[in-house]
Amino acid sequence: DGYKPVSTAAAVPMRRRRVVSVRAEAQAINPEIRKSEEKVVDSVEVAELAKPLTAYCRCWRSGTFPLCDGSHVKHNKATGDNVGPLLLKKPKQ
């Protein structure tokens, strides 16, 4: 009767679980293209398009920006995103 069992919970208190809330903050979508420019704007003289179809990047991951080089595929796979280029179509002459 001298021995009184204690519950494990009382003897070895669980370390209190800290809930760390991390607010998802708005993030830049352009990691590295022309970061010295205040705003990256590009112009296309549509009369000067060389090919019937030209793809322009909207994922900010292209190595040939402002043109699309297909890098959106890797970005979409890595993030579950669904972005793709803007296609400029020129009529055949």
Next chain:
Amino acid sequence: DGYKPVSTAAAVPMRRRRVVSVRAEAQAINPEIRKSEEKVVDSVEVAELAKPLTAYCRCWRSGTFPLCDGSHVKHNKATGDNVGPLLLKKPKQ
């Protein structure tokens, strides 16, 4: 002499500072435009452009996507980003 002062630090131990490291994971850049589509691609028949200058969105925040409605300004301010539209220029006829 029966009273022995203790340092506050000893009496109330500082809670150990937990360093929480949060890895920055690759993130989607399109929060809500046409998420039912596997890949958002748009085409422009450049011969059908109505105005001398048309701005196409590359920030994925426009309410008139694929056109730019100026929402890149708010995105840039909120995030420190530097993205802007693609301008399509049609020669005056």
